[in-house]
Amino acid sequence: MQGWEPSTVVSDELVDPTPVAALAALFDDGVPAPGPGSELPPLWHWAALARWPVSSVLGGDGHPVRGSFLPPVGLPRRMFAGGEVVFHGPLRVGETVRRQSTVESVTEKSGRSGRLVWPYATRVEGYPGLVVHGPLMTLALAETLRLEGRPERVTRIAHRNNRPLFCGQRARLLGRRTADGFALDLTGPEGATTGPHTTLTATAR
Template sequence: MTPTGWEPHTLTTTETVDPHPVAALSALFDDGTPAPGPGDPLPPLWHWLALARWPASSTLGTDGHPARGTFLPPVELPRRMFAGGEVVFHSPLTVGGTVRREARVESVTEKSGRSGKLVVAAVATRLYDEDDRLAIEERQDIVYRDAGAVAASEVPAEPAAGLAPAGAPLTRAGEWAWDLATDPALLMRFSAATSNPHRIHYDWPYATRIEGYPGLVVHGPLMTLALAEVLRLEGQHAPVLRMRHRNRGPLFCGQTARLLRIGDAPLTLGVSGRDPGEPRTTLTIEFQEGAGHA
């Protein structure tokens, strides 16, 4: 399905692998792993921050994202979610280097789910390094859906406990097990580091009263990047060939979450909540041939 009057097009830009958001993510995780500096290879998935750019204020829609109908399709469903995707790593990008980005909406598909009508937009991106070699190929799936039906009278007052500082977000809980703690400041800092103005991550009244969430929503990319950071925390530095990530359900600010190793061959990590069941987010890692993991 392609919305009437809208046509996909390739957006080509030349960008710098910005060291400032890279340093910001390292400070946000605060986990003792070395911060990549100028000239260092960028850890897997960190290009989500290093190449993020703020949209102009005049281009923003009600939800804080750029208004739809230019690069992304003019889908009328109000909720926008980062649903998952796949990243193939051909060669590392370096902090401070120059990158050519080519991005295009590959498909727009209408589906029906348990919550009703869904529209999935698949965005393909290719990143080329300073020598014009293909460094990264990526597909991101963006899902649009209806807002939750929550009356204003049913939305609780913002809990004071949600304002308590969580401290360093990643704490070891066992072998290949890490607790993830979130608070509003963490979400605000990640939004700033990724140039993400989506209001569900920092605007509590909007998230609860307009989109019907029970609280601030933890970013899907934050959960995925936290899973990728587990590799560094566990001393796994083998070159990565491919990462597949999927967000199956939201995590809300302040909720208990644990990062776990949930599968091998290929290595799979997941974000689980207090209740047992399907992980909210999964990350499957394939290493380059001959590069194993413990």
């Protein structure tokens, strides 16, 4: 990463109703799609505030070429391993918000399968099949909170993707109440014997 320096990118963004409606249609869980003025459900900003880079800056994996905002790490696999989101207040569909993105640090780690579109997943990344989108598994867990109709407001979410799930595999979503919120697990076809594929803990008040 010689010569690369972290930078901050600031932009004003519309909480776009169109991808919000598309995500609601994907879930198809009987809950009305959030419309203009409605509060955005937890983590739905991933869809509502998606970035659309021009084709000339994309790499072979469909992501922007590394070396500008992201560091020039020459590894074939990208994994949405996890993170933490703090909700300081509600985002509403149709409003304009300011986005500030910063890479604070870069640490090399090793995952279970080594150092961290179909042919790309199988021929380049070496997976046995098409990988289910990691953020989608996390969003599915967060959506269970909305389906429960809980009156509490989610103020913090910590999430972790432990290993990939492949298209065509069955998954099960499990949840339990904790002292300050909720703990949710997504397990694959092996069940709970091998541990969850994705975990999410939510603090609510």
